[in-house]
Amino acid sequence: MQCIIIDDSAVARTTLSFLCEQVKDLLVLAEFTGAIEAYSFLSEKDVDLLFLDIEMPGMNGIELARNLSARCPLIIFTTSKKEYAIDAFDLHVADYLVKPVMPSRFFQAVDRVREALENRESKVIMQGCDFVFVRESGMIRKVEIAEICYLEAMGDYVKIITSSKLHVVHSTLKTLEGKLPPNLFLRVHRSFIISIAQIDYMQESSVRMCERFIPVGDNYKKLLFQRMNML
Numbered sequence: 001m002q003c004i005i006i007d008d009s010a011v012a013r014t015t016l017s018f019l020c021e022q023v024k025d026l027l028v029l030a031e032f033t034g035a036i037e038a039y040s041f042l043s044e045k046d047v048d049l050l051f052l053d054i055e056m057p058g059m060n061g062i063e064l065a066r067n068l069s070a071r072c073p074l075i076i077f078t079t080s081k082k083e084y085a086i087d088a089f090d091l092h093v094a095d096y097l098v099k100p101v102m103p104s105r106f107f108q109a110v111d112r113v114r115e116a117l118e119n120r121e122s123k124v125i126m127q128g129c130d131f132v133f134v135r136e137s138g139m140i141r142k143v144e145i146a147e148i149c150y151l152e153a154m155g156d157y158v159k160i161i162t163s164s165k166l167h168v169v170h171s172t173l174k175t176l177e178g179k180l181p182p183n184l185f186l187r188v189h190r191s192f193i194i195s196i197a198q199i200d201y202m203q204e205s206s207v208r209m210c211e212r213f214i215p216v217g218d219n220y221k222k223l224l225f226q227r228m229n230m231l
Helices: 011-020 036-043 061-071 085-090 105-120 175-177 220-225
Strands: 002-006 027-032 050-053 072-080 093-096 121-127 131-136 139-144 148-154 159-163 167-172 185-189 192-195 201-203 208-209 212-213
Touching: 002 011, 011 027, 011 050, 011 085, 011 105, 027 036, 036 061, 050 061, 061 072, 072 105, 093 105, 105 167, 139 159, 148 175, 159 175, 175 185, 175 192, 185 212, 185 220, 192 208, 192 212
Parallel strands: 002 027, 002 050, 050 072, 072 093
Antiparallel strands: 121 131, 131 139, 148 159, 148 192, 159 167, 185 192, 201 208, 208 212
């Protein structure tokens, strides 16, 4: 995997560079102190992954991610503040690391990216209402519908998160929404479709499921309440 580091902090760049050196298949192509310089580099070079700080002078990390659009490689945001997490959800980033970055979380985030890259050419073949077939890495793998927790849009791809595995398919969320059993799945956000049976609880504007909080958009709340079969 080829990556670049974008951070205006020399300490942060040094830390990330050191952690990258510990991963055998991760190569740092370049480091940048600002988003504008990185954008110029990305217009000419193919990169698998960005380690991207958010708060930087000039163009910030969120603005860079939005400007990259469909050309965007996978992104791991690195920031000292947690309040940007919602913006990260909307930008379909691979992960969100809070500084100081702990090695265990760093390696976990890189593993997610590696798996996503391996599965990027996956496709979903819908069969009935009990299972689907996911084409990945030269194999066609059966995935039980009951094991699917949620789907998350990620640019031109969709992540399918099950109780035990992540699949990444080249599709749109709208396309997959039309193929999933409507009595079992519900869109709750422009970037998320969830399995209603996998909801643990709802709190304010999010639902807790599969060890994660999924945001619920205001336009989707009414239908969600109707489908939750509340007593």
